[in-house]
Amino acid sequence: MQRARLAVSRRARYLSGSAGSGAQDDTASKGTRMSSEDGQPLAHLGRIIPVASGKGGVGKSTVSVNLAIALAGRGHRVGIVDADLYGPSIPGMLGIDTAKPPAMTPEKKVIPATAHGVSVISMAMLTGDDKPAVLRGPMVTKYLQMFLTAVEWGTLDYLILDLPPGTGDTQLTLAQSFPMSGAVVVTTPQNVSLKITRRGIRMFEEVKIPILGIVENMSSFACPSCGTVTEVFSKGGGRRLSEDLAIPYLGSIPLDPAVVDSGDSGAPLVTTHPDSATAQAYGALADALDGAARGDQGLPVPFEWDWASGSGAPARGSGSGADTPVAMTQADARTLRIAWGDGQEQDIDVRDLRLACACAGCRDEDTGAPLLDPARVPLEVAPVTIWSVGNYGIGVAFSDGHGTGIYPYAKLRALAAAESEDV
Ligand code: ADP
Numbered sequence: 001m002q003r004a005r006l007a008v009s010r011r012a013r014y015l016s017g018s019a020g021s022g023a024q025d026d027t028a029s030k031g032t033r034m035s036s037e038d039g040q041p042l043a044h045l046g047r048i049i050p051v052a053s054g055k056g057g058v059g060k061s062t063v064s065v066n067l068a069i070a071l072a073g074r075g076h077r078v079g080i081v082d083a084d085l086y087g088p089s090i091p092g093m094l095g096i097d098t099a100k101p102p103a104m105t106p107e108k109k110v111i112p113a114t115a116h117g118v119s120v121i122s123m124a125m126l127t128g129d130d131k132p133a134v135l136r137g138p139m140v141t142k143y144l145q146m147f148l149t150a151v152e153w154g155t156l157d158y159l160i161l162d163l164p165p166g167t168g169d170t171q172l173t174l175a176q177s178f179p180m181s182g183a184v185v186v187t188t189p190q191n192v193s194l195k196i197t198r199r200g201i202r203m204f205e206e207v208k209i210p211i212l213g214i215v216e217n218m219s220s221f222a223c224p225s226c227g228t229v230t231e232v233f234s235k236g237g238g239r240r241l242s243e244d245l246a247i248p249y250l251g252s253i254p255l256d257p258a259v260v261d262s263g264d265s266g267a268p269l270v271t272t273h274p275d276s277a278t279a280q281a282y283g284a285l286a287d288a289l290d291g292a293a294r295g296d297q298g299l300p301v302p303f304e305w306d307w308a309s310g311s312g313a314p315a316r317g318s319g320s321g322a323d324t325p326v327a328m329t330q331a332d333a334r335t336l337r338i339a340w341g342d343g344q345e346q347d348i349d350v351r352d353l354r355l356a357c358a359c360a361g362c363r364d365e366d367t368g369a370p371l372l373d374p375a376r377v378p379l380e381v382a383p384v385t386i387w388s389v390g391n392y393g394i395g396v397a398f399s400d401g402h403g404t405g406i407y408p409y410a411k412l413r414a415l416a417a418a419e420s421e422d423v
Contacts, residue, residue, distance in 0.1 A: 042302045045148065046077070046156040047181035047293045049212065050174060052204070054196030056165040059217040060186040061089045062263055063253065063285075064162040065118075066270045067184075070279075070286035072117035073270070076157040079112065081147045082122035083174065084164040085140055091124045095266025098124045109152040116271050119154070121147050141173045148178055158293075166200070175207040179301035179388050181293050182212035184250065189219050189237040201245060208392030208409070212292040213250035214242045215285060220254045250288040253281045298324040298341070298409075301388040314388070323410045328394075334382065338412065346416045354381050354398050356415055357405035 042048075051067070053060040064080060072078045082090035091098050094115040102125050103111045112119040123143065153159070164170050174180070183204050187197040197214070204211055216238025242249035253259075256278040262269040270279045299317040306312055307330070316327045324341035331337040336348045355374055357363070362372040378400055385397045389406050397403030 042148065042178065044155045045079070045153060045159045048148075048159045048161065048178055049181055049289070049293065050083075050161040050163050050171070050183045050209070051186060052163045052171065052183050052200055053165050053186045054198075054200040056087075058165075058186050058188045059253070059259075060165065061093060061162050062259060062268075063184075063186050063215055063217060063282075064160050065090060065093050065263075065268045066279075066282040067286055067289065068118045068158070068160045069116045069268055069270045070282045071158050071160075071290065073283075074286060074290070076290075077155060078117070079119040079121075079153050079156050079159045081144075081159060081161045082120065082124070083144060083147070083161045083170055085123045085143055085170070086164060088122045088124040088127075090120055090162055091122050092266065093263045093268060094118075094120060096120060096122075096125070098122075098127075101126065105152050107152075109150055110146075111152050116268065119156075121151050140170055141177075144170065144173055145177065171203060172207065175204070175209050176389075180209045181301075182210040184212055184215060184289060185247075186215045186217050187238055187241065188217055194237050194241050197241060198245070201247065211245075211247045212289060213248035214238050215250050216252040218255035219252035221256075248288075248292055250292065251281060251285045253285070254278050298326065299328060299388065304385060304387040306385055307383040323413050325409055325412075328386075336383070336386075340413065344416075346413070348412070348415060350382050351377065351379065352415070353383070353396065353407070354400070354402065356407070356411075357402065358407075358411065359405040361402075361404060 051060055051064045061082075061084070068078045068080050080090055082088045090096075091113070094113075096113045096115050102113065102121075105111060110121065112121045113125060114120070126143075148159075161174060163174070185197055185201055185204075187194055201211055219238065238252060239249050241247075254277065256269070256276070258273055258276065259269050259278060262272045265272075269276065270282050273279050298319045298321075299314045301314075303314040304312045305314060305328075310330065313330075314328050317325070319326050319341040322340055322342045322344070325338050326341050327337075327339040329337045329339075331347050334350050336350060336353060338346045338348070340346065354377055355372065357372065363370055381398055381400045383396050384399055384403075387395050389395050389408075392410075393406050393408035393412070395403070395406050
């Protein structure tokens with residue numbers, strides 16, 4: 001442990017030019033702008049897909065790596081963030097040498113490792129081993145931000161985030177800080193795993209990250225000698241769960257001893273046994289995910305929209321929910337127009353938007369009473385930039401210099417009904 005901690009600080013110093021050692025520790029949890037430190041939006045990261053599970057040992061990391069390689073094999077540019085800072089396992093599964101610290105670009109960005117056609121960043125590459133890192137909560141946020149914003153990913157189609165098990169801080173930090181396309185939830189057929197999975201799914205729902213689907217791992221046994229697939233657990237639990245919760249079922253992966261051997265040897269099964277039934281199951285999963293990720297998820301994120309010039313305005317999305325925006329446009333220079341999934345259209349005066357800011361500076365956090373004096377907000381106040389916050393809202397920087405408020409979509413929708421507080 002001690003060695004890991006020392007190693008973290010040594011390499012963190014080495015990386016501090018890009019990670020920003022003086023960066024605020026808790027910016028992510030407050031909903032940072034969706035851009036990298038050099039001001040570039042994160043659109044180059046493509047679809048950001050967290051892979052989650054309610055508990056450890058269900059094969060989530062194994063699914064992440066095989067899925068990533070299967071997507072890369074279909075011509076996609078794919079990266080993996082090993083977001084399990086306390087128990088990084090991805091480099092071991094991909095045969096990545098963690099003895100040397102990662103190289104840096106002249107711009108002080110970390111160059112990810114490349115293995116089996118995918119780019120990878122992991123805490124193990126910073127600590128030099130796969131022992132758990134000793135990190136306080138705020139440092140977790142800082143490293144995760146660095147993994148997304150200070151790594152030279154190039155242009156990706158998919159960035160797979162292998163989350164630690166459970167529903168803790170790491171999951172929330174990522175959910176609130178970065179625009180996720182949707183989560184993949186891995187479960188095993190046993191009841192206890194399914195119960196815990198429900199809890200994980202609820203957490204994603206609360207932070208408005210759509211669930212792209214459920215994967216049932218080790219759902220049946222693939223005999224290594226004859227190839228026969230036998231049901232060893234109660235059948236169809238993952239599918240039942242997906243039906244109960246109205247969440248897509250992405251597929252099932254058999255329990256296959258070759259998966260373990262391949263994982264241990266640093267060459268995942270889809271590369272070592274590409275023709276096996278199990279590799280085909282991972283391939284089918286990649287296809288199902290690719291289909292689901294292109295689907296009905298509201299506005300495409302991330303976006304960073306310059307209000308005056310119109311550049312970076314969000315493209316039209318699709319969806320059917322009352323709180324799901326499908327279009328966000330400028331009706332005129334002073335009116336933000338939102339079309340919602342249920343067909344309603346809402347025009348919001350941009351000064352009303354400023355007055356509705358619910359940040360701690362504008363509204364009392366305990367009582368909800370307004371702290372902002374409307375008389376002090378210029379009549380001509382207008383947005384400078386509007387950017388996506390995760391999948392659940394927008395942030396707005398205004399011409400009066402204010403830019404700390406987050407507007408969740410549900411709150412924007414409720415604005416239509418609320419009495420204007422303007423004076
Ligand atoms: P998690 O990330 O959920 O903790 P891992 O991916 O580390 O789980 O997998 C836990 C163990 O289960 C590993 O030894 C892995 O090789 C094994 N495993 C994962 N998926 C399968 C599978 N489909 N068949 C057999 N073993 C598997």
